[in-house]
Every structure is written in C-alpha cells, then in structure tokens.
Amino acid sequence: MKRKLSNKLVDSTRLNNNFFERVFEVACKIPEGRVTSYGAIAKCLGSVRSARMVGWAMNQSHFCKFYVPAHRVVNRNGLLTGKHHFENENQMQVQLLSEGIEVIDDKIINFNKYFWDPCKELI
DNA sequence: ACCATGACGTTTC
DNA sequence: CGAAACGCCATGG
Numbered sequence: 001m002k003r004k005l006s007n008k009l010v011d012s013t014r015l016n017n018n019f020f021e022r023v024f025e026v027a028c029k030i031p032e033g034r035v036t037s038y039g040a041i042a043k044c045l046g047s048v049r050s051a052r053m054v055g056w057a058m059n060q061s062h063f064c065k066f067y068v069p070a071h072r073v074v075n076r077n078g079l080l081t082g083k084h085h086f087e088n089e090n091q092m093q094v095q096l097l098s099e100g101i102e103v104i105d106d107k108i109i110n111f112n113k114y115f116w117d118p119c120k121e122l123i
Numbered sequence: 124a125c126c127a128t129g130a131c132g133t134t135t136c
Numbered sequence: 137c138g139a140a141a142c143g144c145c146a147t148g149g
Contacts, residue, residue, distance in 0.1 A: 037131085039132055052130090052143090053144070055130040056129075056146060057130095070130080074130085
C-alpha cells in the first residue's frame, strides 16, 4: 500500500489507514488452525459491504511490518481464491494443511467447523 | 476526470 | 435454484 499519501488522497486516507490497519489487526488474531472470511472481517469492522476492501488489504498485507496470516482468510465459501497472490500457488493450501485444515480442490472441507467469527470470538 | 478491475457478498430475477 | 446485477472503494491506465 502506498503509505505515502498524495495530497489528493487525504479524503480516502481517513478510512484507508484505519481500515487497513484494523484489518491487519484482526487478521493477526485469527487462531492457528482456524479460518475466517473477508466478509466476516468487514462486518466486524463495521462496513459490511466492504468485503472487497478486506481482500485488497490482504493483497497489500505482504508489505505490512508484522506478519499477517493471510492464508487464514478465504471467501465465504471456503474457497482459496487468494492463492494466486502468494509467492507460490500451493503455499496457501500447504500452510492450511499444516495447521490441520483439510483442503481439497482449493476448497476447505468442513468450513463451518473451522470458521472463526471475529465479531463473536474476538470480543 | 472517466473507466475497468478486483483475494467479496447480498439481492434480485 | 443458478445467474446476473449491483454495492463497495482503492488503484491503475
């Protein structure tokens, strides 16, 4: 993400900074072996309809100072739609598998069982 | 400044 | 019940 904000973007900055940082913050709190969805995070942050931005935030999460477990965030169907954005396509699946999550055909089996709702469980 | 494009999700048809 | 439309909003051309 462009931390350096041009004068014009001040408007979107307000939301941008807060939103992105909070997304990272929440994502970091996802327990090992659990997963959540973009929409759930967006909902948790108050902007229910900004799931897309959560995805965008994840896209930029590689530039974040601290580590963000982006592989634990999938779409609402438990599909690993973001795997192409990792260095290695298999990395996402491999990491999930190593945490005990079953993944077949880029899809998480028993998604509900592993689902972690930020709102409910984050307090 | 306008248009297209997303790691999405809900609603409508 | 599947497909399409639409809302969202940062970014790049």
